[in-house]
Amino acid sequence: MNRSLGAVMLALSCAASFGVGCSKPAEKGEPEKTEKAADAPATTAEPKADATGPIKVGILHSLSGTMAISETSLKDVALMTIEEINAAGGLLGRKIEPVVVDPASDWPLFAEKAKELLTRDKVAATFGCWTSVSRKSVLPVFEELNGLLFYPVQYEGEESSWNVFYTGAAPNQQAIPAVEYLMSKEGGGAKRFVLLGTDYVYPRTTNKILQYFLKSKGVAEADILEKYTPFGHSDYQTIVAEIKRFSQGKPTAVISTINGDSNVPFYKELANQGLKAEDVPVVAFSVGEEELRGIDATPLVGHLAAWNYFQSLDTPENKAFVEKWKAYVKKANLPGGDKRVTNDPMEATYIGIHQWAQAVKQAGSTDVDAVRQAIGYQTFRSPSGFDIKMDAKNHHLHKPVYIGEIKADGQFDIVWKTSEPIRAQAWSPYIPDSAKKVADWTYPWACGNCTAPKYVN
Amino acid sequence: MLARWLLVVVALVVPAVAQADAFTDALGKLASEDLDTVRSGVQEIASSGEARALGVLHALRDGKLKVDGETVVVEDGSKWKRASDGSAITPAAKPRKVVANNAVRRAMAPAIARLELTSKDVGLRRAAAEELRRGTPPEELAPVLREAYKTEKDPQTKASLELALADVDLASADSAKRFEAVRILGDRGDISFKSKLEPLVERDADGNYREKDAKVREAAADVLSSLRWKELTNRIVGDVMYGLSLGSVLLLAALGLAITFGLMGVINMAHGEILMIGAYSSYVVQLLFQQYLPSSFDMYIFVALPVAFVVCALVGILIERTILRFLYGRPLETLLATWGVSLALIQTVRLLFGAQNVAVTAPSFLSGGWEMLEGVVLPYNRMVIVFFGALVVAFVWVILTRTRLGLEVRAVTQNRNMAACMGISTARVDMWTFGIGSGVAGLGGVALSQIGNVGPELGQNYIVDSFMVVVLGGVGKLAGTVIGAFGLGIINKLLEPVSGAVLGKIIVLGLIILFIQKRPQGIFALKGRAVEG
Numbered sequence: 001m002n003r004s005l006g007a008v009m010l011a012l013s014c015a016a017s018f019g020v021g022c023s024k025p026a027e028k029g030e031p032e033k034t035e036k037a038a039d040a041p042a043t044t045a046e047p048k049a050d051a052t053g054p055i056k057v058g059i060l061h062s063l064s065g066t067m068a069i070s071e072t073s074l075k076d077v078a079l080m081t082i083e084e085i086n087a088a089g090g091l092l093g094r095k096i097e098p099v100v101v102d103p104a105s106d107w108p109l110f111a112e113k114a115k116e117l118l119t120r121d122k123v124a125a126t127f128g129c130w131t132s133v134s135r136k137s138v139l140p141v142f143e144e145l146n147g148l149l150f151y152p153v154q155y156e157g158e159e160s161s162w163n164v165f166y167t168g169a170a171p172n173q174q175a176i177p178a179v180e181y182l183m184s185k186e187g188g189g190a191k192r193f194v195l196l197g198t199d200y201v202y203p204r205t206t207n208k209i210l211q212y213f214l215k216s217k218g219v220a221e222a223d224i225l226e227k228y229t230p231f232g233h234s235d236y237q238t239i240v241a242e243i244k245r246f247s248q249g250k251p252t253a254v255i256s257t258i259n260g261d262s263n264v265p266f267y268k269e270l271a272n273q274g275l276k277a278e279d280v281p282v283v284a285f286s287v288g289e290e291e292l293r294g295i296d297a298t299p300l301v302g303h304l305a306a307w308n309y310f311q312s313l314d315t316p317e318n319k320a321f322v323e324k325w326k327a328y329v330k331k332a333n334l335p336g337g338d339k340r341v342t343n344d345p346m347e348a349t350y351i352g353i354h355q356w357a358q359a360v361k362q363a364g365s366t367d368v369d370a371v372r373q374a375i376g377y378q379t380f381r382s383p384s385g386f387d388i389k390m391d392a393k394n395h396h397l398h399k400p401v402y403i404g405e406i407k408a409d410g411q412f413d414i415v416w417k418t419s420e421p422i423r424a425q426a427w428s429p430y431i432p433d434s435a436k437k438v439a440d441w442t443y444p445w446a447c448g449n450c451t452a453p454k455y456v457n
Numbered sequence: 458m459l460a461r462w463l464l465v466v467v468a469l470v471v472p473a474v475a476q477a478d479a480f481t482d483a484l485g486k487l488a489s490e491d492l493d494t495v496r497s498g499v500q501e502i503a504s505s506g507e508a509r510a511l512g513v514l515h516a517l518r519d520g521k522l523k524v525d526g527e528t529v530v531v532e533d534g535s536k537w538k539r540a541s542d543g544s545a546i547t548p549a550a551k552p553r554k555v556v557a558n559n560a561v562r563r564a565m566a567p568a569i570a571r572l573e574l575t576s577k578d579v580g581l582r583r584a585a586a587e588e589l590r591r592g593t594p595p596e597e598l599a600p601v602l603r604e605a606y607k608t609e610k611d612p613q614t615k616a617s618l619e620l621a622l623a624d625v626d627l628a629s630a631d632s633a634k635r636f637e638a639v640r641i642l643g644d645r646g647d648i649s650f651k652s653k654l655e656p657l658v659e660r661d662a663d664g665n666y667r668e669k670d671a672k673v674r675e676a677a678a679d680v681l682s683s684l685r686w687k688e689l690t691n692r693i694v695g696d697v698m699y700g701l702s703l704g705s706v707l708l709l710a711a712l713g714l715a716i717t718f719g720l721m722g723v724i725n726m727a728h729g730e731i732l733m734i735g736a737y738s739s740y741v742v743q744l745l746f747q748q749y750l751p752s753s754f755d756m757y758i759f760v761a762l763p764v765a766f767v768v769c770a771l772v773g774i775l776i777e778r779t780i781l782r783f784l785y786g787r788p789l790e791t792l793l794a795t796w797g798v799s800l801a802l803i804q805t806v807r808l809l810f811g812a813q814n815v816a817v818t819a820p821s822f823l824s825g826g827w828e829m830l831e832g833v834v835l836p837y838n839r840m841v842i843v844f845f846g847a848l849v850v851a852f853v854w855v856i857l858t859r860t861r862l863g864l865e866v867r868a869v870t871q872n873r874n875m876a877a878c879m880g881i882s883t884a885r886v887d888m889w890t891f892g893i894g895s896g897v898a899g900l901g902g903v904a905l906s907q908i909g910n911v912g913p914e915l916g917q918n919y920i921v922d923s924f925m926v927v928v929l930g931g932v933g934k935l936a937g938t939v940i941g942a943f944g945l946g947i948i949n950k951l952l953e954p955v956s957g958a959v960l961g962k963i964i965v966l967g968l969i970i971l972f973i974q975k976r977p978q979g980i981f982a983l984k985g986r987a988v989e990g
Contacts (some may be wrong), residue, residue: 066914068812186560188491199959221577229958232918234909235706237839238953239698245688249652261788265909268819272826272836295910296818304900335811350507405558415492415558 053095055090055366057082057353058117060128060138060149065105066261070345071130073290074152075100077346078127079329081353091360101182105295107137110114114138118145118392124366125150125356127349127368132156132202141163150356152348154285154307156205160426160439165375166396167309168345168351170424171209175255177401178283178306179210182253183217187403188281190253192223194243196266199228204256206285210255212430223250234260236269244273254282263456267300277302284404289341292410300406308399309347310386310412315385321350322383341410351397354380356389376442386421394439394448396424446450480505484513484541487555488524503568511572518565536953567592576607579614586617590598590624599625620645627653628731632670639673643680648656648831650689654681688832695833696723696950702839704946708939710905710919711926712849713898715938717773717929721890722869723781724788725797728923729916730802731769731895735902736846736911737806738765740815751804755820758903764842765899774800775896777888785887799916806913814912823907842904849900857935866890870933929969931979947971 014330019325020141059078061071075304082096090096101123103110110129118141125148128201142163143151149161156168181187193209197203207226214224225246227239243254258266258448270282283304289311292300311322322342329391355378362378363370376392389398396423403413424437439448444455458949483505483895492600499517508645513531516522521532525548529540532552559567570588573581594602602625606618609863619641626638639657642650647845657668657677668674669780710732717725741762746757776798819838827838857863865886868876877883905915922945945965952961971981 062811064807066808069814069912072812186558188563205500227957232960233700233958234918235703237702238696238835239836239958241692241695241699241832242954244834245648245692248649248737249655255693261910261912264814268838268908269836272824272838273834274828278559278566280842293813296816298818299824302562331462334832336813413556413558 001079004430012118021218025054027179030368039284051341052094053097054095055092055360056097056121056123057099057356058097058114058128059100060113060117060120060121060126062105062134063100063102065185067105067130067134069261070290073340073343074128074130074345074349076328076332076334077325077342078347078353079332080325081350083328085326085341085357086351091357092364096357104136106132106438107131110134111137111141114141114147115145116151118142118147122381124148124360124368125371126350127152129153129343131200133200135164136201141443146368147341148356148371150285150349152345152352156202156211156436157424157426157428158431159439160396160440162286162372162448164395165350165352165355165390166424166426167355169399169401170396170426171206171428172425173308173399173401173422174285174306175210176213177418177422178285178304178403179213179255181306181403182255182281182283186416189251189255190281191219191250192252193219193225194246194252194254195224195226196239196243196254197228198233198259199230200259203228203259206257207255209428209430212428212432216430229258229262231262234265234402236262236266237273239276240266240269241272243280244275247275252280254280256284256392257286259286261404263291263377264295271299277295277304277405288343288345288408289412290343290346292406293336293341295410297406297410298408299355303406304403305412306401306403307344309342309344309382310402310414310455311342312404312411313384313402315383317381318383319384320383321347334347348397351380351382353390358402358425360437389422392425393442393445395424395428395441424450464959466533480510482505482542484529485527487513487517487522487529488527492556492558492561495556496564496707499561499564499568503571506572509541509543509568510786512543515932516540516563516571517555517557517567520554522555523548525549525552529555543822567594567598571598571601576600579611582609582611583617586614588622588842588862590617590621594621594625594886601700616645624653627657632673635668635670636673636676639676639680643676643683646680646684647692648684651681651684651688652686669956691830691832692954694830696954697947698829698833698835700947701943702835702843702946702949703950704943705839705843706905706908707922707926707946708846708942709842709849709901710898711901711923711938711942712846712903713894713896714855714923715927715930715935716853716894716897717891718924719935719938720866721887721894722788722932723785723891724792724795725894726792726920727776727799727802728795728898728914729918730799730919731773731898731916732905732919733771733806733913733916735765735769735899736817736906736915737810737815737902738768738899739903739906740810740817740911746749755822758820758823758907761903762900765903766896766960767899769899769902770892770896774888774892774900776895779890780882781885781891802917803913813918814910814915817906817911819907822865838907842908845900845904849897853893853897854935862886862889862893925966925969929972929979931981934979934981937979937981 053154059075062068063072063075079098082098085091086095099117101117103113109275114126127150129138129151130153135148138149141160143161147163149164151164151168152167154174157170182190183184193205193214197207211224244394246252271374281304285306287305288307325342326338329337335338355375358378358380359371359375360366362374375390379387379389382388384400386400391398400421401418402414404414407413425431427434427437429435436451438445438450441448444453480502483498483501486494486501486745489495496554499514502513515521516531523530523532527545529539530546530548531538537548538544538548545876566588570585573585576582576585589598589602602620602621604620606622609615609618623638623641624639624899626634639654642654654677658674658681659667661667666674670676714725714728716729717723739758740763743757746754780794780798781791823841826834828834843869857866865876865881869879869883869886873883926941926945927938929945930937949965951962952964956964
């Protein structure tokens with residue numbers, strides 16, 4: 001059943017790229033024929049990669065199941081970016097052909113689909129995954145078959161793979177600056193912290209780092225409250241009452257790594273129990289424009305989120321990016337229509353695909369080893385208005401950090417930002433075990449998880 | 458009049474700042490884009506004590522204060538006024554809003570309260586005094602508070618001011634004043650004073666008490682022990698109330714299943730999806746209200762209830778007529794078929810409404826809460842759901858025991874063959890029972906839409922809990938379902954603070970397994986032939 005579903009998705013995606021491919025050049029006044037001809041092989045499944053056909057890339061995002069809510073828009077923005085590159089002449093005189101598969105929010109299926117992309121479709125690169133558990137599931141596949149994965153979501157760090165490029169934030173590009181902001185006078189000078197999360201790997205690891213970080217800043221054990229709830233938890237009465245008690249006496253902030261769905265009941269409960277953002281601000285790492293689109297944002301107003309991109313960023317680059325997205329949504333007739341928004345992982349996907357394309361141009365080949373060597377030299381003018389650099393050593397992006405306050409319309413007011421992009425720390429310096437580890441894929445280290453260089457001369 | 462009052466206070470308190478240009482300077486700071494400057498601007502406006510200050514701060518609070526170039530202007534409908542003197546102005550460009558963040562807003566509330574302390578409106582004064590009491594008032598505010606305390610007539614405002622002053626006096630150098638402050642705080646006995654009194658009984662690094670006077674220390678320790686006791690009892694009451702609330706949610710989710718599974722014996726895996734359809738019905742009704750009747754938007758919930766009931770009942774009847782009636786007495790096939798139906802329903806909703814969650818806005822009268830005891834806030838929506846749960850139980854009970862259909866349902870449940878012999882059309886009864894069960898699930902869906910997410914997977918989150926409640930309560934007994942739901946809710950909420958939400962859930966599951974081992978028929982056992990058959 002999964003196989004046939006995948007085939008249907010493949011056919012659909014080909015049809016979609018065919019449709020949109022036709023209309024774009026008409027606007028730009030480019031010859032329409034080449035575009036059609038290049039897209040045509042998409043409908044005939046060509047198994048082997050040759051130097052003249054289109055360049056295949058895999059899109060590995062859940063289009064059904066619980067994660068579909070978040071991941072569908074990443075698939076959409078990936079298709080938009082590929083269309084954009086194709087419209088500008090493609091790569092090495094060839095067109096890019098997206099191969100969309102649906103791992104259906106099923107972690108083992110992610111590995112299966114990744115294998116399929118690498119062996120059957122022979123994709124040059126794959127853009128995909130959202131949850132850390134899905135990334136961990138495909139990691140051995142990409143390493144064994146020497147594929148390239150671009151992972152676009154903020155995550156817990158403590159990883160650097162030869163085969164993965166991380167275009168989302170590491171903890172020091174999101175969580176740590178957010179906590180520093182909360183501790184600052186401007187952010188309310190919080191002295192007590194509630195670390196509240198859903199019970200899985202990302203919140204657990206992030207909170208472990210934050211525990212060490214807070215203690216390094218002199219916050220006492222008694223002033224940290226760490227709480228977890230199961231997936232899909234919807235009754236936050238007890239926890240909010242506890243936060244209320246805990247917040248008495250010292251300025252308190254909540255650091256929330258609650259997963260998407262549980263956020264609505266949590267914020268609703270905060271509002272109903274009268275805990276205002278001025279009293280106890282909640283900073284969330286998983287709440288963005290896309291998550292706020294589906295809900296009534298009034299109870300969330302004034303609470304914070306930390307990201308590397310917001311749709312409300314006031315830069316010419318972002319304006320163009322948002323306009324491009326809106327136009328694409330309209331043209332491709334995506335569900336949601338004019339309510340669709342851009343968000344951080346979408347920007348990360350956009351940057352990732354462009355940097356990969358640049359690296360292919362530089363390498364003059366789609367060969368994984370050649371592209372990997374070239375990608376560390378790429379910078380890309382991102383919608384946030386910075387020249388974003390891929391770090392050749394640890395395979396992470398240098399990213400600016402923003403903190404936004406939620407507005408009633410589901411957008412963010414930016415209240416704090418870094419002056420320039422920050423380099424990612426794949427291994428947290430605050431966890432004693434990790435502090436010793438080095439992620440450096442250049443000579444003589446050539447290692448993502450070592451305490452000593454691989455090559456010693 | 459107000460202006461004169463303010464001037465009197467200002468003249469008494471801060472004569473030096475009472476120049477007009479202090480206010481203008483402060484106003485200029487609001488035009489800044491630097492949030493820290495804006496924040497100090499707010500504080501300076503408040504301490505300027507001028508009559509127009511309050512208007513400016515209110516405009517800022519309501520988001521009506523804008524910046525036109527360098528000038529701070531107030532939006533008044535479609536007109537614009539200068540914030541400095543209220544004269545009309547036509548802004549050159551589109552004015553931008555004065556930037557505010559939590560720090561600015563945090564400065565705003567006490568600033569407004571400080572100015573409203575001298576308002577003529579008793580309500581405003583009460584609120585202002587309460588606001589100032591809530592935070593620890595800064596030293597410089599003490600003279601303002603003392604002055605207001607002296608002239609205040611309203612006892613409630615006076616009491617709040619007294620507490621605020623006691624708070625200030627806790628740091629006084631005079632031990633008699635400190636003692637008096639502890640006494641005042643102790644008389645009021647709010648749990649929130651705990652953190653203020655604790656430093657008085659603490660020792661510093663050298664082992665000496667921070668509070669030198671033993672009398673003050675003893676008084677503080679006394680007050681603290683009574684506050685701790687109060688906090689504990691409030692917590693337990695709170696947990697029980699939260700448990701009742703969780704129980705009512707479980708009850709509403711499970712009640713439909715208690716009919717379709719409990720009475721009819723259909724292992725209905727699509728039950729969760731019926732809940733989901735109920736929630737989506739309220740979403741659609743809400744959309745229609747937004748479009749056509751925005752003025753009476755809050756009333757949508759009353760229309761959503763019957764709509765959800767009818768829609769879900771129809772879907773239930775459709776499922777029963779087309780699929781289930783061919784499968785009675787074959788539980789395994791029923792399970793698979795209803796599971797298939799549930800997947801089909803999820804996908805249908807995804808195609809119709811998208812995979813995203815949809816926004817169901819709670820009516821305004823359901824937001825907010827009532828502070829039953831200090832630290833125990835009962836949100837209105839939860840209270841209404843408890844009440845609504847009771848109504849739905851009553852509704853189901855009336856149908857089952859006071860109508861002919863109910864009589865037939867019970868007859869068919871107890872002995873299908875005998876009922877058929879007595880001339881009851883069992884097929885028709887089956888159809889209506891399933892329809893009513895689904896309709897009741899739809900009502901549950903409307904309730905769930907008010908507290909959680911509405912998305913295609915909504916049902917998946919409740920299906921396990923629903924089965925748990927019905928099985929625990931005893932299949933086929935309404936009272937069992939009610940007691941099962943509230944029992945689970947309360948046990949869950951009493952365990953949660955001790956063990957955490959994750960472990961709490963596991964413990965509850967463990968307890969249920971043990972219970973079912975001991976008593977497989979559930980809390981209430983059904984007597985009759987159905988048990989053997």
